[in-house]
Amino acid sequence: MSDLVERLRGQGWRMTAQRRVVAQVLDGDHTHLTADEVHARASRLLPEISRATVYNTLGEMVSLGEVIEVATDGRAKRYDPNARRPHxxxxxxxxxxxxxxxxxxxxxxxxxxxxxxxxxxxxxxxxxxxxxxxxxxxxxxxx
Amino acid sequence: MSDLVERLRGQGWRMTAQRRVVAQVLDGDHTHLTADEVHARASRLLPEISRATVYNTLGEMVSLGEVIEVATDGRAKRYDPNARRPHxxxxxxxxxxxxxxxxxxxxxxxxxxxxxxxxxxxxxxxxxxxxxxxxxxxxxxxx
DNA sequence: TTCTTGACTTGGACAGAGTCCATCGTAGGA
DNA sequence: TCCTACGATGGACTCTGTCCAAGTCAAGAA
CATH class of the missing domain: 3.30.1490.190 (Ferric-uptake regulator, C-terminal dimerisarion domain)
Structure with missing residues (x-):
């Protein structure tokens, strides 16, 4: 289903519905979403997911090197799932x-x-x- | 006194005490201050200057190309008065x-x-x- | 299958950065 | 000196992100 989910599980991540959904949102769409956009899309798949969880999950993905944080404009950070190829x-x-x-x-x-x-x-x-x-x-x- | 002040006046700027002070703060110190730091330093010279004025003034200096906005970390923007030499x-x-x-x-x-x-x-x-x-x-x- | 436990999630309060707006003040031209 | 439009004020507001206490649940052990 999702490469990203598999890699995260491989890193010893406890796989919860929330994390799976965040990973799916990022993996399915190679754009550069803000945390709020990720939350909005994740909410469609799992309505009760909270904003704090989205922030936590994104932060962990960044620490694991699976996602890159992009701050191009001083407004909301954007999250780039294409972390494996330098660009x-x-x-x-x-x-x-x-x-x-x-x-x-x-x-x-x-x-x-x-x-x-x-x-x-x-x-x-x-x-x-x-x-x-x-x-x-x-x-x-x-x- | 301040090259920056002179250039701004040359661009048709109405010169007020507040604008002069903001220009002096930026011009006198070739570091990369945040808007809040600019406000703090400007307040020492002109205690009643408001935050909104500092933001407005910095924004105008950026539009005029006299100051560069630097967003390196997704936190507060920093203002770089060294706009005239590309770097x-x-x-x-x-x-x-x-x-x-x-x-x-x-x-x-x-x-x-x-x-x-x-x-x-x-x-x-x-x-x-x-x-x-x-x-x-x-x-x-x-x- | 059930139990256990500690990692994860929740939601609401909070903080920092920045914007907006109605009102007041004043720079600079007439 | 007077006028007036431009600029300053400050407080409310928005947006982005963080923190925390309490509740929930994934996954290993028995």
């Missing part, structure tokens, strides 16, 4: 749509030692911004 | 310290057309993450 994000400044992208090059290598200030740098998140096709055509028409 | 950010995962950095390479060029999904891509924000020297030594000692 970056492309965000539409108009409507907020997010796409996973795979740039060439190695951003970590592009940071000279002189620019590291003694930090142990382990990660580089890139957020590309622009307008998606429909927002771009809308903007052209409006301007 | 990226290096964030300590331990204490949250932010440094401006200048990587080589062009991240925009690293995104193949096939990976753009028809977007008009205009910008690439890179957030490098790692541990600053003091957090790294603390972690080594603790582990």
């Amino acid at each position: 970056q994000h492309l965000v539409c400044s108009g409507c907020g749509t997010i796409r996973d992208v795979h740039p060439t090059g190695s951003p970590l290598g592009d940071l000279p030692v002189a620019e590291r200030f003694g930090f142990t740098v382990t990660e580089a998140d890139i957020t590309y911004r622009g307008l998606c096709p429909s927002c771009a055509s809308g903007a052209a028409g409006a301007a | 990226q950010h290096l964030v300590c995962s331990g204490c949250g310290t932010i440094r401006d950095v200048h990587p080589t390479g062009s991240p925009l060029g690293d995104l193949p057309v096939a990976e753009r999904f028809g977007f008009t891509v205009t910008e690439a924000d890179i957030t490098y993450r790692g541990l600053c020297p003091s957090c790294a030594s603390g972690a080594a000692g603790a582990a």
Whole structure:
């Protein structure tokens, strides 16, 4: 049914109806949902699921490395179930749509030692911004 | 006194005591303050300044391109007055310290057309993450 | 199958960040 | 100096996320 559910069970997770439903919501839909959206969709499958449980479950999935937390705009965090393949994000400044992208090059290598200030740098998140096709055509028409 | 104040006046800004104080706080200290920190520092110079005014003023400075909004962690946004020189950010995962950095390479060029999904891509924000020297030594000692 | 137990869930209170709005104050032009 | 539209105020409100005490239940043991 769900790869994610199987992997979580493999990690020693106690499998409850709530966790299964959250995993299904994330796994079935490769978009980037907010916690509230996950809660809304999970509620359709299991009406009595609580918000706290959704937050807890998402947090645990993030700790286990099965889900990535994406904070592109300072509003609600979004949850990206595509954690197993390294990727970056492309965000539409108009409507907020997010796409996973795979740039060439190695951003970590592009940071000279002189620019590291003694930090142990382990990660580089890139957020590309622009307008998606429909927002771009809308903007052209409006301007 | 303050370059930023002069530039804002040049943009047709009506100059009030509140705006001057916010500009001074940002201009005087090249760190990355949250709106609340800006409010706290501005209050020392002008005790009756309100939170709403600080938010409004910061928002306007961002629209004018004089200040950059940085959302590195999904918590409070930070405001970076160093908007005139393009740069990226290096964030300590331990204490949250932010440094401006200048990587080589062009991240925009690293995104193949096939990976753009028809977007008009205009910008690439890179957030490098790692541990600053003091957090790294603390972690080594603790582990 | 039943029991046991500790991990999980619930829901409501709470906190932090940010926005909104009606009202009041004032910068700057006439 | 006077006017007036732009800006400031502060309190209520929303949104996102966390915490906690009490109740529930998955899964291993007998």
